[in-house]
Amino acid sequence: MTFRNYCLAGTLLLFTGCTMAPGYTRPEPPVPANWPGGPAYTTETGTSAQKPVADIPWRDFFVEPRLQKVIDLALANNRDLRVAILNIERTRAQYQIQRSDLVPHVDANAAATLQRLSEDFSGKGVPVNIHQYTVGLGVSSYELDLFGRVRSLKDQALEQYLATEQAQRSVQISLVSQVATTWLALAADRERLNLAKETLAAQQESLKLTRSRFEAGVSSALDLNQAQTSVDTARVDIARYTTLVAQDENALNLVVGSPVPTDLIPGSISEAITAMKDVAPGLPSDVMLNRPDILQAENLLKGANANIGAARAAFFPRITLVSSVGFGSDDLGGLFTSDSFVWKFAPQISLPIFDGGSNRAKLKVSEVDRDIAVAQYEKAIQTAFREVADSLAQRGTIDDQLAAQQSLTDATSESYKLSQARYEKGVDSYLQVLDAQRALYGAQQNLIGVRLTRLANQVTLYKVLGGGTK
Template sequence: MTVMRKMLGGLVLPLGALVVLSGCSTMAPKYSRPEAPVPAAWPTGAAYTSQAAAKDQKPLAEVPWQEFFVDPQLRKVIELALNNNRDLRVAVLNIERTRALYQIQRADLFPQIDASAEANYQGIPKDFSSTGSHRTSHQYTAGLGAASYELDLFGRVRSLKDQALEEFLATQQARRAVQISLVSQVATSYLTLAADRERLRIAQGTLANQQASFDLTKSRFAAGVASALDLSQAQTSVEAARVDIARYTTLIAQDENALNLVVGSVVPDELKPTQLAATMTGVKDLTPGLPSDVLLNRPDILQAEAQLKGANANIGAARAAFFPRIALTTSVGIGSNSLSGLFKGGALAWQFAPQVSLPIFDGGFNKANLKASEVERDIMVAQYEKAIQTAFREVADALAQRGTIEDQLAAQQALTNANSESLRLSQARYERGIDNYLNVLVSQRSLYDSQQSLISVVLARLNNMVSFYKVVGGGANP
């Protein structure tokens, strides 16, 4: 044990001093966040409403999705997706992979010390033996050693470690971005299924009314009151409604398949929507806040910035490649020609082999590598700026739709009410023989179209809420 302690002390203490010596700063450029290439305020104009937020309301991005979505069935579907969606699962596994890669790169900052023991038996023929007779040689060694440890005097290894760390942080932000997108996608698919079920319900109701009108017209035709044209027009309305029922039945099946895919498992029937809810969220004031707060804290932008920092650190490694690299190979141990002699005095053996390499001529490799790393940094800057511009556009689009969707909904509801009254009057006039059936047919089609359009506007309004929550960075909380 005394010999082993001496071996450890003889190897670990000098290497520890070298580790401290090599812990210098890197040669990477000092990082500074690029200026956001977007206006400091959101757009204004006829399509936008005032964005004054309530004083007691926290930023929308900090509202958990469990609080934002009030439908209990939708919340359960989102929970299923967070547990089963494969894209989110891949994002989580990417975090684990980059964490391991970072730890591998970080390990290069420290010497790799290995313990070894070896026994060597060799038969020496008499022609090669110094004694003139055949003999057997026995050698036993045991020791500790560090092979090819690089003294990071110019920060090359540390820059590579920083680059790996930023990649790890980027994957963390990527997972948050995937979760935001997933929550939004589940809500959108859920609403689309609800809207198509509403459309099917209207088509079925329309078919029932058209069938009743057709039966009435048929009776009137048999009595000689209605013409053959009236009967034919009534039949076209029935067949048109049947076509829509078949079409919406197909769409509902496709909507369910899409929802199952994004959730990652079959959604139980009791969790599927039965109707299109008028209210999506319990949050009263959907306001984005300042562009700087919204844009610079979105996970996709933080991911782009982490990748930019990684490219910046990689320049430090490329610069350090122009300077000497010092590698150390060292070992300390004991050796003897007999096993019992390993722990006796005079058995200590050691080796210290420093190696210095200085690039003299490399055909322009290091210079080209530095240029490539600088261009890569510039590419990351452009991608970071584009991410900010894309985010600004997404929020501005959501604000523009939000500023006009309520007026559109009110107008569409008024149009539907007017078409309903028009149908009532045209039917009364037809039954009294004042008008022909064509006016009834036109009124029925107008009402049906306005009802379907009303569902589309309601769906657009709810989807705008979901989209608005997504583009400001909401839904990323665990």
């Protein structure tokens, strides 16, 4: 390329404000157009939502007043969210620093030089005292961005800033869902603890009755020991669930960032059955591209794309300007006279001739970085698709599981009542009662777990669909 062509290209770029970065095209999502189908999925999973989940504020989804207050506390006090917000401020400042290179930096300066030259250096055979005073304004090393190098770096810094905004949204969505999940887990464990206490009370009454029957010679020592076993088992569960409740409270306080008032903690999972609304999944192409983690990956991809423009511009001349105007004099009193006016204009142009392949290698690095960012963007979409598909698979089967578990609990409850009646009439041994008690207790505990799973699935689905952060 001749110097004339250089000048023509530089003039064109200067007046159009273009860069040498390649045109950006969003990669096609590497996932199917529809969610998976099969026995694990309900029929409505292929339909589109009336309103994108990303546009549903979290208050419109988490409708339980106590849960809303706990989430508000977390948004105000959680330290991870604070770090994410501070990262936004940091990258915003970095972007402003990079953008400032597009305009000249004007500095005011003043200097005084007092110097004594020996007679050997003065050229006059006698020592000389030299006084110099200057004051002025100057532009130091301003680069004329003819080939878009500075603009490309500015664009890259902008995408970094936008990526941190998306990262903050992602942290907030994760925080809201984590608070809700921990709150629900605490509710479930408190209900399990209450169930264990109720079971212990019933078992103690049964033990008391069995001891009376044993003393009367109606029941055997085996029945008495089996009744004692049931009491001790319930005591073990009470101790275990007491520990779990305390740990759940600690976990909730940590994620919230401050102690949670006791009046905001539910007593059981049954109180939280209607804590959330249901959401429709929509289509992958509509949902995936609106998740903040995917938007963050795309911002990083755009930033890597802009870096290519800066690497390409390194092959072309760089023109920098150094200029200043002001006043200078050897006498402080004559500093601002008309004869003391001084100016300096020193443009400089540099053209890479031989750099040992450094610029070419840097260009290759920027192109590979762009390709890596493309792969990471596509992987983020694939990961999001898998997360939503997993949640939809659980959603498609959890209601059947809940109905079956409820039916099992009802059946075991009836079996316990019948076995108790048969034992009291002397038809069956106490072993039948003990087995029925254990089956009922296990079914009740499992029912609590299934209810927790169903509610947690709603929370997860809202999160992986990119729930709103307003």
